Every structure is written in C-alpha cells, then in structure tokens.
Amino acid sequence: MSPNPALSWNAAPPAPQRPVVTLGEPEGYDEHVRARPIGARVRGRTVAATACVVLGLGLIGGAATGSWLIGDSGETGARGAFATAGSLWHxxxxxxxxxxxxxxxxxxxxxxxxxxxxxxxxxxxxxxxxxxxxxxxxxxxxxxxxxxxxxxxxxxxxxxxxxxxxxxxxxxxxxxxxxxxxxxxxxxxxxxxxxxxxxxxxxxxxxxxxxxxxxxxxxxxxxxxxxxxxxxxxxxxxxxxxxxxxxxxxxxxxxxxxxxxxxxxxxxxxxxxxxxxxxxxxxxxxxxxx
Structure with a gap:
C-alpha cells in the first residue's frame, strides 16, 4: 500500500485553521404563532419521506416475491410450452x-x-x-x-x-x-x-x-x-x-x-x-x- 503523503516526514505543516463559529438554530412559527426551530420541521419531513420510501420498497418487493412464487415468468411459460409440445402426438x-x-x-x-x-x-x-x-x-x-x-x-x-x-x-x-x-x-x-x-x-x-x-x-x-x-x-x-x-x-x-x-x-x-x-x-x- 502506498504511503500517505500527509504522513510523510517531508509533508508541509498543516495550514492554520479558522475558528469555528456556531450559530443558534433559526426559528420559525407554528399555526399559533409560537416560535419553533426550523430544524425540527425539516427533520419531521425527512422522517416522513424515509417512511414512504421504505413502505414503497416493501410493496415492490412483496409484489416481485408474489410473482416469483406463482411462477408468473417467461421461463415458466417456456417450460409449460415445452411440456405441452411433447404430448401433442396423441x-x-x-x-x-x-x-x-x-x-x-x-x-x-x-x-x-x-x-x-x-x-x-x-x-x-x-x-x-x-x-x-x-x-x-x-x-x-x-x-x-x-x-x-x-x-x-x-x-x-x-x-x-x-x-x-x-x-x-x-x-x-x-x-x-x-x-x-x-x-x-x-x-x-x-x-x-x-x-x-x-x-x-x-x-x-x-x-x-x-x-x-x-x-x-x-x-x-x-x-x-x-x-x-x-x-x-x-x-x-x-x-x-x-x-x-x-x-x-x-x-x-x-x-x-x-x-x-x-x-x-x-x-x-x-x-x-x-x-x-x-x-x-x-x-x-x-x-x-x-
């Protein structure tokens, strides 16, 4: 594995870092004109969207599994036609x-x-x-x-x-x-x-x-x-x-x-x-x- 240049003896010293300033979370207002952090509202929407995606994937996966279980595929149809052809002589x-x-x-x-x-x-x-x-x-x-x-x-x-x-x-x-x-x-x-x-x-x-x-x-x-x-x-x-x-x-x-x-x-x-x-x-x- 190649050495990491950042850890080399000849690597340049890291640049001085700027101070980090943390701002307070902005506020919004609910239907009663009460202050409410905007981040909470965003988090709520994210959770709801995630739940919808998971539910959708579950429905799609269930449909695919059901289709496989009942044999609803071209391969199954081909096997059925092959078997049918073998009995046509009588x-x-x-x-x-x-x-x-x-x-x-x-x-x-x-x-x-x-x-x-x-x-x-x-x-x-x-x-x-x-x-x-x-x-x-x-x-x-x-x-x-x-x-x-x-x-x-x-x-x-x-x-x-x-x-x-x-x-x-x-x-x-x-x-x-x-x-x-x-x-x-x-x-x-x-x-x-x-x-x-x-x-x-x-x-x-x-x-x-x-x-x-x-x-x-x-x-x-x-x-x-x-x-x-x-x-x-x-x-x-x-x-x-x-x-x-x-x-x-x-x-x-x-x-x-x-x-x-x-x-x-x-x-x-x-x-x-x-x-x-x-x-x-x-x-x-x-x-x-x-």
Missing amino acids: SVPVDQLFPPTVRGDGAGPGGADRVWTRIAVAPDSGCADAFDPLLRKALAPVGCRRLLRATYTDATRSHVTTVGLLFTKADATGMRSLEARFEDEALGRRPDLMPRPYAAKGTLAAGFGDEQRASWTVSVLTDAPVVVYAVSGWADARVVDDPQSAAEAMRSGVTTAVGQAGLGHEAKGLADRVERGLRKSVTSSSERPS
Whole structure:
C-alpha cells in the first residue's frame, strides 16, 4: 500500500485553521404563532419521506416475491410450452399436424409457389426401422417417444416427400445439446444420415425407397422435444446416385439434377411448414384453459 503523503516526514505543516463559529438554530412559527426551530420541521419531513420510501420498497418487493412464487415468468411459460409440445402426438388430430393440403407460397426455386397434397399417413410408431443405423445412433441421446410421418406429392405429381415428427424423451438441455452437435458437426448434411421415406403401398410413393432418396433436411428444435425432418425424391422411383442435402441443393447456381429439379426446396419447404403448424398447435394447446 502506498504511503500517505500527509504522513510523510517531508509533508508541509498543516495550514492554520479558522475558528469555528456556531450559530443558534433559526426559528420559525407554528399555526399559533409560537416560535419553533426550523430544524425540527425539516427533520419531521425527512422522517416522513424515509417512511414512504421504505413502505414503497416493501410493496415492490412483496409484489416481485408474489410473482416469483406463482411462477408468473417467461421461463415458466417456456417450460409449460415445452411440456405441452411433447404430448401433442396423441392429443392433436392428424389433419392438424399433417394437413391434407399444404401451401408453400414462395417455397420453390426462384420464389415460386408450391402446393403439396398428402397421399399417405403412416401409423404412429416407434423408431426401430425409421432411420438408417448411423442416424439412429446420432438421435439415440434424446430417445424416441413416438414417430409420426406422412408423405406428400407436389402439384405436378413429379416429386414425393416424406415429412416426419420425432417426439423425443429429452428435456430442454438434451435438445439443445443435440442441436449444437448437429450444427457443429454438420450432421444434417451427411448423406449417411439421411432419414428414410415412408413408401405407402398403392400410392404414388409406393416406389419411394432408400435408393430413391434425393434430398433431405433435419431440424432439431430446442423449444420442443421434437425433431422435424423431410426427405424427397422423384415420383417415378428413379435411383439417385448423388443425393444432396436441402441446404446444398438450394444453393444459388447449383447445377446438379437434384438441385435443378427443386427437390431441396421440396424437402425444406414442406418441413418448414409442418414445423410452423406444430408451433401453432403448441401455442393453441398452451393457451387452452385447463
């Protein structure tokens, strides 16, 4: 600690101090014209003001504590919405999660509009045969509570796309961890982690198998225990040797057959709109009185 200059041997002697003169306290007058010290009046007002401040702080603190005790906060609302989303697979009609017709305004290449028509809905199931082994391993940390899938075709009936909603067993921390891994390791762009399609017999998608997968997208939600994905291909059951993720197939200037056919837009556009519908269902269910 540095020495105090005032205590140094070389410090100058202190300046002589002026005498202190104490004056008597001025007087005022009360309502009976009796002399009264002004200081008393000031002290009274100070005490009253202090009491008001203390009372106000007490009321504010009590209100804040009450709000915390009843859980009136955005964090509590988010936890409630997360829990609500996890139960939608058995409480929301299939037509609400997978509408018979989905409009995709501006969802096609160059901002073209798209319209998809549902041609098949898979029975709700587990995840045993829904994913390739590597993708199943990547999703294992969040578990599988239920899997819902539907397959659509575009207005020209040239393409088929399966969209899926994987309801997991994970909490918010688990979903954030999975999302971070998909982002950091670019798992959503690896062809060996493509989701499998739902090829319903007797429909336009009957020949939509693993070898027909052309483009795909996987979205790990962090505000709901759900993974949304879609995988697209041609409706004529042609084999695809070089599939591309939707992010790659939608790049400007892409020259691949998958990109030029707009199959990346098919997967991404349909997945995004099913995800929006899911969020709307979560909001409606959360606001519904119990």
